[in-house]
Amino acid sequence: MFLLIKFTLLYAVVLMLVALGGMFSERSGVINIALEGIMAIGGLAGVFVLALCGDSLPSGVLVAVSILASAVAGILYSLLLGFSAITLKADQTIGGTALNMLAAAVAIVAVKAFNNSSAAGNGAASAKLSYSNKAFIYKIGPLTINIFLIIGIIILIVSYVFLFKTKWGLRLRACGEHPQAADSVGINVYQWRYTGVMISGALGGIGGFAYIVPSVTTWNFEVGVAGAGFLALAVMIFGQWKPFNIAGAAVFFAVFRSLANIADSTVLANLGLSKNIYSMMPFIASMIILAFTSKNSQAPKAEGIPYDKGAR
Numbered sequence: 001m002f003l004l005i006k007f008t009l010l011y012a013v014v015l016m017l018v019a020l021g022g023m024f025s026e027r028s029g030v031i032n033i034a035l036e037g038i039m040a041i042g043g044l045a046g047v048f049v050l051a052l053c054g055d056s057l058p059s060g061v062l063v064a065v066s067i068l069a070s071a072v073a074g075i076l077y078s079l080l081l082g083f084s085a086i087t088l089k090a091d092q093t094i095g096g097t098a099l100n101m102l103a104a105a106v107a108i109v110a111v112k113a114f115n116n117s118s119a120a121g122n123g124a125a126s127a128k129l130s131y132s133n134k135a136f137i138y139k140i141g142p143l144t145i146n147i148f149l150i151i152g153i154i155i156l157i158v159s160y161v162f163l164f165k166t167k168w169g170l171r172l173r174a175c176g177e178h179p180q181a182a183d184s185v186g187i188n189v190y191q192w193r194y195t196g197v198m199i200s201g202a203l204g205g206i207g208g209f210a211y212i213v214p215s216v217t218t219w220n221f222e223v224g225v226a227g228a229g230f231l232a233l234a235v236m237i238f239g240q241w242k243p244f245n246i247a248g249a250a251v252f253f254a255v256f257r258s259l260a261n262i263a264d265s266t267v268l269a270n271l272g273l274s275k276n277i278y279s280m281m282p283f284i285a286s287m288i289i290l291a292f293t294s295k296n297s298q299a300p301k302a303e304g305i306p307y308d309k310g311a312r
Helices: 002-027 035-053 059-087 092-118 147-165 167-177 179-184 189-212 228-238 243-265 267-271 275-296
Strands: 128-130 137-140 143-146 218-220
Touching: 002 035, 002 143, 002 147, 002 167, 002 189, 002 228, 002 243, 035 059, 035 092, 035 128, 035 189, 035 228, 059 092, 059 189, 092 128, 143 147, 147 167, 147 189, 147 243, 167 179, 167 189, 179 189, 189 228, 228 243, 228 275, 243 275
Parallel strands: none
Antiparallel strands: 128 218, 137 143
């Protein structure tokens, strides 16, 4: 049970952070299919900081700098989506898919180039990076938690207050519901959509870092983030673009995702099922749930529709 709770908390925080990022983007009117790629780039930046500075910085500073690096990398990468979707008014789904493909290639090339430079340039280096994650992990009795759990709870509360209790959140939501009406009262729709995309990039980058670092000390960037970004999209939709609903959905899907990690250590091992079947469960569950709930979806009305100021 403690093992199940440990992995559930680990994956729930990741899915919640990334899904909250997708929520901000879509609440502003931009569909962010690129969450998978943003996670990969954010994780890459954070892990690079750990690999390069792990022995030279105090633990607290290292944690802060690496998380900041992942957030900044996510923001910069998300601006590519913002530029194509908001400024160029390109198809947001195609743009996001392209960024997912590009992120995987960038991560592999960057890590291999780094490893080749460290291995006398023999050209045979892998896409793996090793690092220490001790500064991120804490023990509370029999439970092992990581610092991203605390960060996730804070971001969840801040997201709710910002979105539903402040005038800035109202403006951002207005741009995703009725941008023409928002523009008519002086709200800069383009600015707020860029803001939503950038918040999405920051949370997606941190989520990618949170997915990689606490669980292992070596990561192969050829696998990216193993579909976690797409699962976060399902969490966001199942949570109806509302912060606390998203948190509940993240826990629900994280339980399924955790079964793959604990199957060999529990009674599930007696079933003789492949670990791959348990790894498939959250994706199967997401397809079934979304098939039954899609008709009642409360998505922002203007999401995915490029805003043209002259078309009012």
